[in-house]
Amino acid sequence: MTTPPAPSGPTGAHLRRGVFRLGERVQLTDARGRLSTITLTEDGAFHTHRGYLRHDLLVGAPEGTVVQNTSGVEYLALRPLLADHVLSMPRGAAVVYPKDAGQVVAMADIYPGARVLEAGVGSGALTMSLLRAVGDEGAVHSVERREDFAAIARGNVEGFFGGPHPAWTLSVGDLADVAPAAHGRGEVDRVVLDMLAPWENIDAVAGVLAPGGVLIAYVATTTQLSRTAEDLRSDGRFTEPEAWESMVRGWHLEGLAVRPQHRMVGHTGFLLTTRRLADGVEAPLRKRRPAKGSYPVTPDGRPGDDGGEDELWTAEGLGERLPSDKHVRRARRAVGQPPADA
Numbered sequence: 001m002t003t004p005p006a007p008s009g010p011t012g013a014h015l016r017r018g019v020f021r022l023g024e025r026v027q028l029t030d031a032r033g034r035l036s037t038i039t040l041t042e043d044g045a046f047h048t049h050r051g052y053l054r055h056d057l058l059v060g061a062p063e064g065t066v067v068q069n070t071s072g073v074e075y076l077a078l079r080p081l082l083a084d085h086v087l088s089m090p091r092g093a094a095v096v097y098p099k100d101a102g103q104v105v106a107m108a109d110i111y112p113g114a115r116v117l118e119a120g121v122g123s124g125a126l127t128m129s130l131l132r133a134v135g136d137e138g139a140v141h142s143v144e145r146r147e148d149f150a151a152i153a154r155g156n157v158e159g160f161f162g163g164p165h166p167a168w169t170l171s172v173g174d175l176a177d178v179a180p181a182a183h184g185r186g187e188v189d190r191v192v193l194d195m196l197a198p199w200e201n202i203d204a205v206a207g208v209l210a211p212g213g214v215l216i217a218y219v220a221t222t223t224q225l226s227r228t229a230e231d232l233r234s235d236g237r238f239t240e241p242e243a244w245e246s247m248v249r250g251w252h253l254e255g256l257a258v259r260p261q262h263r264m265v266g267h268t269g270f271l272l273t274t275r276r277l278a279d280g281v282e283a284p285l286r287k288r289r290p291a292k293g294s295y296p297v298t299p300d301g302r303p304g305d306d307g308g309e310d311e312l313w314t315a316e317g318l319g320e321r322l323p324s325d326k327h328v329r330r331a332r333r334a335v336g337q338p339p340a341d342a
């Protein structure tokens with residue numbers, strides 16, 4: 001079968017339409033609902049213990065095709081959706097799940113053409129939703145302090161979009177250093193934080209976020225949520241923070257047995273939004289002081305000298321599981337990124 005010509009242009013819809021082409025990822029589902037993702041190559045084959053499937057059966061075929069391997073095993077072939085890619089891609093850090101990524105895009109009002117600053121990048125899951133929302137004409141600047149996580153994110157993002165995304169810049173460094181060096185005052189429309197200690201970056205964020213601009217923070221624990229909210233209030237340059245969580249419960253749909261599924265993801269994280277006030281303005285809203293003893297504060301309610309308390313705010317202290325160095329090296333190899341010392 002002749003290979004259809006590769007489409008041109010950056011990341012648009014043309015890449016997600018039409019027949020399967022060489023170099024594309026295809027998600028195969030077998031009769032038991034098991035998923036496998038393959039990348040179509042010339043002369044390639046997908047091997048299992050029950051025969052193999054030749055890639056050329058798929059090249060030039062429409063999405064939704066059913067193909068058979070050499071043993072007659074049938075597979076339904078579809079392009080993976082962004083949510084499929086996120087849940088199956090190699091990970092360094094934990095990813096933001098699609099249900100939360102959708103909330104971030106909607107509630108932080110990430111619009112086509114927006115200039116978005118994001119940190120940290122982790123495995124790049126949320127980055128992909130942000131890039132989708134700003135489009136090729138927008139700008140997402142993603143900052144990650146770990147070089148190895150940034151490399152995994154680059155592999156995942158470029159693997160999904162089929163190459164470098166025209167709206168994406170990735171910097172390795174700490175947000176507090178990178179933000180003021182890369183952006184002028186009020187140059188950023190939206191800031192998205194997914195990190196252990198977002199409160200450490202409030203000053204850097206306030207320096208670059210435009211008046212009216214939205215800051216959204218994703219945190220895993222109530223303690224992080226509380227400290228972020230209290231420090232935003234104390235800072236005074238933001239509106240009253242709002243916080244929520246979302247729970248998604250899948251449904252079992254079979255004949256008369258239509259009911260919620262027995263299992264669900266019970267907890268992912270909390271989201272908090274706030275907006276940058278214009279300089280010199282005080283919001284006409286009641287400010288509550290942080291509860292006494294919630295964390296160290298000076299007598300006027302500002303974050304105080306913590307006398308070593310910051311040592312409590314570690315990944316271990318917050319119950320986050322960090323991947324081993326070996327796991328990170330393997331994920332890096334899996335997305336085709338060279339080792340750090342190469």
Ligand SMILES: C[S@@+](CC[C@H](N)C(=O)[O-])C[C@H]1O[C@@H](n2cnc3c(N)ncnc32)[C@H](O)[C@@H]1O
Pocket residue numbers: 093094095096119120121122123124125126127143144145146149173174175176194195196197201
């Ligand atoms: C949970 S992960 C982010 C996951 C990501 N949102 C995703 O969906 O794949 C948190 C990341 O923030 C990074 N990080 C923490 N503090 C940072 C800072 N101040 N500046 C830049 N990156 C930071 C960590 O190295 C880690 O990779």
